[in-house]
Amino acid sequence: MTMTPQPLPARPHLHVLLASPRGFCAGVERAIQIVEMALEKHGSPVYVRHEIVHNKRVVKRLEAMGAIFVEELDEVPSERPVVFSAHGVPKTVPREAQTRAMIFLDATCPLVSKVHVEAERHYAKGLDIVLIGHAGHPEVVGTMGQLPEGAITLVETPEDALHFTPRDPTKLALITQTTLSVDDAAGVISVLRQRFPSIRRPHKEDICYATTNRQSAVRTIAPRCNAILVIGAPTSSNSMRLVEVAQRLGCESSWLVESAKEIPWGELGQPVVLGITAGASAPEELVEEVLNALHQRFTVTMEEISVTKEHVTFKLPRRLNA
Numbered sequence: 001m002t003m004t005p006q007p008l009p010a011r012p013h014l015h016v017l018l019a020s021p022r023g024f025c026a027g028v029e030r031a032i033q034i035v036e037m038a039l040e041k042h043g044s045p046v047y048v049r050h051e052i053v054h055n056k057r058v059v060k061r062l063e064a065m066g067a068i069f070v071e072e073l074d075e076v077p078s079e080r081p082v083v084f085s086a087h088g089v090p091k092t093v094p095r096e097a098q099t100r101a102m103i104f105l106d107a108t109c110p111l112v113s114k115v116h117v118e119a120e121r122h123y124a125k126g127l128d129i130v131l132i133g134h135a136g137h138p139e140v141v142g143t144m145g146q147l148p149e150g151a152i153t154l155v156e157t158p159e160d161a162l163h164f165t166p167r168d169p170t171k172l173a174l175i176t177q178t179t180l181s182v183d184d185a186a187g188v189i190s191v192l193r194q195r196f197p198s199i200r201r202p203h204k205e206d207i208c209y210a211t212t213n214r215q216s217a218v219r220t221i222a223p224r225c226n227a228i229l230v231i232g233a234p235t236s237s238n239s240m241r242l243v244e245v246a247q248r249l250g251c252e253s254s255w256l257v258e259s260a261k262e263i264p265w266g267e268l269g270q271p272v273v274l275g276i277t278a279g280a281s282a283p284e285e286l287v288e289e290v291l292n293a294l295h296q297r298f299t300v301t302m303e304e305i306s307v308t309k310e311h312v313t314f315k316l317p318r319r320l321n322a
Contacts (some may be wrong), residue, residue, distance in 0.1 A: 003009075006253075012270045014298035016291070017224060019217035019277035020306040023231075023284050025210030027109030028053045030314045032062070034107040037320045038081055039066050042103070047076040049093065050085040050138055052107060053281035056065055056258060078102055087138035088112045110314045111208040112139055115173020115175050116146045118151040118202060122173035123147050124275045127200065128166050130155050132188050132283070133177030137237055138178055161191035172199040176206040179237040179280075181244055182215055209312060210280045215245050217307045218277055222246045226271035227253035229263065231286050232279030237280025260293040265304035 031052050038046045044066025051059055051069060053095060059069060067083075073096050076082045081103040083091065088108040097104040108116075122129050123217045129152045133140040138262050152175075155161050166172055185207060192199055205212075224229065228246045232239025239256060246254035253271070255264055268274075274294070278287050294300050 001172045007261055011297065011299045014271065014294060014300050015273045016294065016300055017221040017273060017275045018287075018302055018304045019221050019275060020222050020304055021045065021210070021213045021217060021308065022276075023177060023278040023280070023282050023287065025208070025280040026310070026314050027111060027208070027210070028281050028311040030316065031083075031107035031109070032058060032312065034105055034316060034320065035083050037068055037316070038083055038105055041320065042081045045080060047082040048085065049073060049076070049089065051235075052085050054239075054279075055231045055281045056233065057283060058281065071101075073097060073102075078100070081105065081188065083107050084152055084181065086112070087283050088116065089140030090142055092145060095310050105317050105319060108142070109178070109208070110238070111178050111206075112142070115143055115178065115206050115275045117132075117294065118173075118206070118259065119143060119146050119152065122175075122200065124153055125173075127171050127173040127275055128153065128168065130161075130164065130166075130172060130174050130192060130199070131176070132156070132174070132180065132185055134180075134237060137177065137179075139179065141239070143175070143177070144162075147155055155188060155192070158187050158191045161188050161195070164192075164201070166196070169196050170198055172196050174199050176202075178208040178238070179205055179211050179241065180207055181241040182207055182212055182250050183209050183245070183248065184241075210310070211241070213308055213310065214238065214242060214277060214280065217305065218245045218275070219249060220307055220314045221275040221277075221305050222249040222254075225251050225273050227273040228255075228275035228277070230254065230256050230277055230279065231258070231288060231290060232256060233258055236279045236281050239282065242277055242279060251275070260289040263290065263293060 045068045083105045230242045
């Protein structure tokens with residue numbers, strides 16, 4: 001007796017809205033390239049103080065090439081080159097490297113360096129500085145470390161801004177972490193401006209173009225989505241902010257995943273429309289892996305939603321070409 005093969009059950013349909021821009025920004029690409037070129041020029045090992053960017057896949061790839069990641073400079077032999085991460089470092093770090101006659105390369109994102117310069121200019125004018133940011137984040141640690149202790153006051157929330165007491169309300173300046181939620185920063189700035197109308201603000205917003213663009217793309221797709229996956233690391237501020245933006249706009253089923261292995265299938269269920277984006281330190285290969293995982297469970301159609309095109313590039317340190 002011949003058995004008639006039974007047809008496989010049809011996979012449910014899933015429409016994917018792929019946010020653009022997403023993934024690597026110019027500062028992240030520059031930082032990674034600095035480590036790669038340092039390895040090519042100096043050989044292995046090249047040390048990197050802190051994760052060059054907040055992404056395990058990137059870190060593991062660079063480790064395989066010969067990079068060694070450390071938390072403090074005293075873990076680095078004086079005869080080997082060291083790279084400072086894209087988040088920036090306190091001034092004490094390059095000072096120590098110079099004292100030890102080390103070869104060091106600064107991969108600080110130029111947009112973070114811009115905030116450092118702003119802080120120094122305000123300080124030179126005798127202004128007290130308010131920094132909006134997240135306590136303990138490497139960028140915040142680096143920015144506050146540009147000036148003597150007490151010169152910068154960290155404010156995280158509107159409540160902090162409400163209770164902040166300056167030495168002189170007429171001599172204040174404002175700077176921000178580059179990877180904040182645009183909406184959250186606006187809320188804190190609003191309180192500070194109401195309390196201190198003369199507070200000096202940046203000529204150009206400190207929140208970087210990549211953070212702003214990725215949040216704008218999520219704002220565009222969120223109203224159409226049943227769920228959103230943000231690809232990025234839990235230590236990545238800009239990635240965490242993308243989840244928050246999506247949830248704030250009503251897409252409560254929004255998750256941060258580092259890779260396809262972390263997709264919460266049980267909670268995800270069978271959405272009709274799924275949004276996908278990636279934080280500024282997440283490589284596009286992770287997006288492709290998530291899409292491949294979706295294709296195995298769903299009949300997928302895709303639509304890329306682009307809010308702008310990015311053409312930003314940053315110069316590499318001269319020392320790499322010397």
